[in-house]
Amino acid sequence: MTLDRRTFLKSSALLGGALSLGALPTLARAMTADGVDARAELRGSDRTVTPLRILILGGTGFIGPYQVKYALDRGHKVTLFNRGKTNADLFPDVPRLIGDRNLPDGHKALESGEWDVVIDNPTANPKWVRDAGKALKGRTKHYIFVSTISVFSDNSKTVDENGPLNVPSDIDAPFDAAKYGSNKVRSEQEAKTQFGSNLTIVRPGLIVGPGDLSDRFSYWPVRIDKGGEILSPGTPDDPAQYVDALDLSQWIVRLAEQRVFGTFNATGPKTPTTISEMLYGIKAVTTSDARFTWVPADFLAEKQVRGWTEMPVWVPPMGATAGFMRVNCTKAWNAGLTFRPLADTAKDTLTWYHSRPAAEQEKARAGIAPEKEQAVLAAWHAKQLAAK
Amino acid sequence: MAREAIGGQVSIETMTRNATGMQQTQIKPLRILILGGTGFIGPHQVEYALSRGHTVTLFNRGQTNPGLFPNVEKLIGDRNAADGYASLKGRTWDVVIDNPTQIPRWVKEAGVALKDSTQRYVFVSTLSTYKNRGPIGLTELSGTMSEPASIDAVPAGFAPPDPSRPTSTYGSLKVRCEMEARAIFGDKALIVRPGLIVGPGDLTDRFSYWPVRIEQGGEVLAPGTPDDSVAFIDARDLTEWMIRLCEGQANGTYNAVGPRYGLTVAQMLYGIKAVTSSTATFTWVDADFLLERKLRPYSELPVWMPPRGDSAGWARMDCSKAWNAGLTFRPLADTARETLVYYHSQTPERQATLKAGLPPEKEHEALAAWHAKIGK
Numbered sequence: 001m002t003l004d005r006r007t008f009l010k011s012s013a014l015l016g017g018a019l020s021l022g023a024l025p026t027l028a029r030a031m032t033a034d035g036v037d038a039r040a041e042l043r044g045s046d047r048t049v050t051p052l053r054i055l056i057l058g059g060t061g062f063i064g065p066y067q068v069k070y071a072l073d074r075g076h077k078v079t080l081f082n083r084g085k086t087n088a089d090l091f092p093d094v095p096r097l098i099g100d101r102n103l104p105d106g107h108k109a110l111e112s113g114e115w116d117v118v119i120d121n122p123t124a125n126p127k128w129v130r131d132a133g134k135a136l137k138g139r140t141k142h143y144i145f146v147s148t149i150s151v152f153s154d155n156s157k158t159v160d161e162n163g164p165l166n167v168p169s170d171i172d173a174p175f176d177a178a179k180y181g182s183n184k185v186r187s188e189q190e191a192k193t194q195f196g197s198n199l200t201i202v203r204p205g206l207i208v209g210p211g212d213l214s215d216r217f218s219y220w221p222v223r224i225d226k227g228g229e230i231l232s233p234g235t236p237d238d239p240a241q242y243v244d245a246l247d248l249s250q251w252i253v254r255l256a257e258q259r260v261f262g263t264f265n266a267t268g269p270k271t272p273t274t275i276s277e278m279l280y281g282i283k284a285v286t287t288s289d290a291r292f293t294w295v296p297a298d299f300l301a302e303k304q305v306r307g308w309t310e311m312p313v314w315v316p317p318m319g320a321t322a323g324f325m326r327v328n329c330t331k332a333w334n335a336g337l338t339f340r341p342l343a344d345t346a347k348d349t350l351t352w353y354h355s356r357p358a359a360e361q362e363k364a365r366a367g368i369a370p371e372k373e374q375a376v377l378a379a380w381h382a383k384q385l386a387a388k
Numbered sequence: 389m390a391r392e393a394i395g396g397q398v399s400i401e402t403m404t405r406n407a408t409g410m411q412q413t414q415i416k417p418l419r420i421l422i423l424g425g426t427g428f429i430g431p432h433q434v435e436y437a438l439s440r441g442h443t444v445t446l447f448n449r450g451q452t453n454p455g456l457f458p459n460v461e462k463l464i465g466d467r468n469a470a471d472g473y474a475s476l477k478g479r480t481w482d483v484v485i486d487n488p489t490q491i492p493r494w495v496k497e498a499g500v501a502l503k504d505s506t507q508r509y510v511f512v513s514t515l516s517t518y519k520n521r522g523p524i525g526l527t528e529l530s531g532t533m534s535e536p537a538s539i540d541a542v543p544a545g546f547a548p549p550d551p552s553r554p555t556s557t558y559g560s561l562k563v564r565c566e567m568e569a570r571a572i573f574g575d576k577a578l579i580v581r582p583g584l585i586v587g588p589g590d591l592t593d594r595f596s597y598w599p600v601r602i603e604q605g606g607e608v609l610a611p612g613t614p615d616d617s618v619a620f621i622d623a624r625d626l627t628e629w630m631i632r633l634c635e636g637q638a639n640g641t642y643n644a645v646g647p648r649y650g651l652t653v654a655q656m657l658y659g660i661k662a663v664t665s666s667t668a669t670f671t672w673v674d675a676d677f678l679l680e681r682k683l684r685p686y687s688e689l690p691v692w693m694p695p696r697g698d699s700a701g702w703a704r705m706d707c708s709k710a711w712n713a714g715l716t717f718r719p720l721a722d723t724a725r726e727t728l729v730y731y732h733s734q735t736p737e738r739q740a741t742l743k744a745g746l747p748p749e750k751e752h753e754a755l756a757a758w759h760a761k762i763g764k
Binding site: 269276277282285286288289291338339340341342343346347 | 647
């Protein structure tokens with residue numbers, strides 16, 4: 001199977017867009033009920049940290065709330081800047097600046113105030129970085145841009161931070177969300193132009209955990225919890241990489257505290273992890289009767305089962321995607337990125353998922369449809385039988 | 389997910405209470421006498437029985453963990469002594485649970501002492517009563533039992549040594565114990581045959597090795613193939629179910645091991661890894677190589693048995709009778725995490741002397757030899 005790279009990028013962009021556009025207002029309840037609050041940690045620890053004035057652009061989507069909670073717990077002063085539309089009732093005690101970054105005057109609210117650090121979470125449009133840079137000129141000591149490992153143009157092998165990048169998009173051309181990787185490359189460049197060396201670029205891989213509306217990891221805990229025979233992609237030894245939103249967000253705040261500059265690939269776990277370790281690890285938090293049938297990549301391709309979207313967290317570990325789940329993140333690990341146990345991520349994700357309204361639970365945005373899974377498994381078994 | 393590890397000392401009572409959850413209200417309170425009760429599975433039974441409103445009395449020598457359960461009635465007696473059961477005279481119980489016994493004479497003497505003073509006698513036997521574990525799906529009716537030991541037999545190493553008493557194997561002794569229990573108590577006998585019992589409080593380390601080893605990280609020697617079956621039962625699942633069986637007035641014989649839907653050794657090891665942030669990687673070493681190098685399944689390679697020959701069915705016994713009678717299994721992640729918490733609550737000396745599993749040197753040598761053999 002050859003991964004349809006465009007399909008993958010497009011779906012990433014659409015899902016990312018859905019988050020930043022605030023299309024799903026029910027997140028707030030879920031996050032406060034079972035997400036951020038339930039996962040609060042390290043409250044009051046590390047009292048030697050110097051309090052920072054942190055401005056978070058966005059801050060109410062998926063990873064933002066984890067940053068806010070952690071930053072507040074560590075004694076920082078947080079201000080949010082967003083449209084006031086996504087999860088508007090989150091953090092009522094946190095000061096909020098209002099602006100719509102798609103409007104010509106959208107960044108006006110940023111034209112006063114002094115910040116130790118600005119964290120830009122939701123930006124895929126390089127114009128947003130340029131406008132933010134102009135509005136914030138000289139009034140922040142540090143800018144942290146959340147980019148993506150989708151900036152890399154060659155996923156056929158393991159890359160570190162210096163891997164080849166996609167062709168940057170044209171900042172003045174009409175914004176095309178489908179050019180996700182190119183937009184992020186251009187955004188990174190613009191961040192360098194605007195903020196110089198006082199810049200940190202974080203390139204996460206697949207971000208997972210409670211609050212993820214893309215369901216790109218959640219599919220597996222939910223599916224395994226349901227039980228029965230599970231279509232499992234590729235071979236048990238295929239690589240898998242992901243990062244819990246909580247680990248990522250807390251580390252970003254620590255990068256701010258330590259004024260760490262530079263570019264970091266940021267995914268995990270810390271040692272090479274296989275897809276079977278992930279699936280079996282998820283099973284361990286359930287009492288499910290799940291059993292796993294491993295179906296090779298070429299058979300999945302033949303049946304038009306798409307890696308990443310229908311078989312989340314997995315891509316064929318060969319050809320154009322051989323390196324996609326083997327990104328080198330040593331630099332981030334050495335800079336303090338840590339990883340909580342998979343069991344915690346899996347259990348918290350399940351708990352959060354079941355707290356969502358039934359209608360949302362039914363409309364999973366990733367993972368193979370049950371009928372298709374059944375059909376592919378049946379076809380695979382038939383082929384196995386015929387071969388005997 | 390409680391994170392008890394932070395506090396350090398975690399008592400078995402605390403963990404059991406957390407695991408037990410709600411009390412039910414419609415249970416008829418039972419008067420339960422537990423023979424033993426202060427070892428591995430006993431304390432879990434006591435906690436659960438108390439949480440369900442039963443009255444518990446312990447009978448033992450008062451030597452193992454005497455500080456446990458200060459508010460529970462304790463009768464003292466030494467089952468090896470001539471008048472060992474004297475303290476039980478004149479008392480009656482709804483249930484007697486006999487935990488620690490593999491000596492047939494103990495069952496016989498307990499029978500004499502308790503025959504007319506209890507409604508039910510629960511004997512904790514073992515799946516090791518099946519001599520031939522080759523067949524897959526052994527049930528309670530399978531005719532593969534060990535030869536019963538003689539009524540006077542004792543285990544090898546029994547203390548004090550008594551040359552007049554023959555020694556016998558664990559399985560044979562337990563078969564004879566079961567026979568005695570049935571002969572004396574008839575329909576009042578309830579016999580539970582657990583597989584490998586694991587979890588917090590286990591002094592044998594026959595499961596604990598894996599969480600501890602995996603948490604240490606590095607290259608872990610993983611036995612056999614990833615798809616080999618394993619079976620075990622969390623002490624809490626076993627003991628809580630036993631109390632519920634008594635509440636439901638069950639009798640007869642039950643195999644008792646899990647988990648319910650089967651587990652492979654890879655699922656076990658990766659599931660354990662999932663509760664850690666360990667850097668463990670797994671190298672699967674095939675059974676022939678392990679046996680050639682005389683690495684012992686089950687003891688040095690805990691939980692695992694080669695899925696062949698007379699151990700082919702060891703991890704695949706039929707426990708549907710127990711499942712239908714309410715035996716449930718908690719998630720592996722809970723067992724693994726709480727086993728680690730328990731392990732770290734012990735003294736450094738105890739933590740340094742695991743009683744099962746491969747010593748680090750031996751594991752290292754075996755891995756080096758395996759890499760040399762397969763050429764990578």
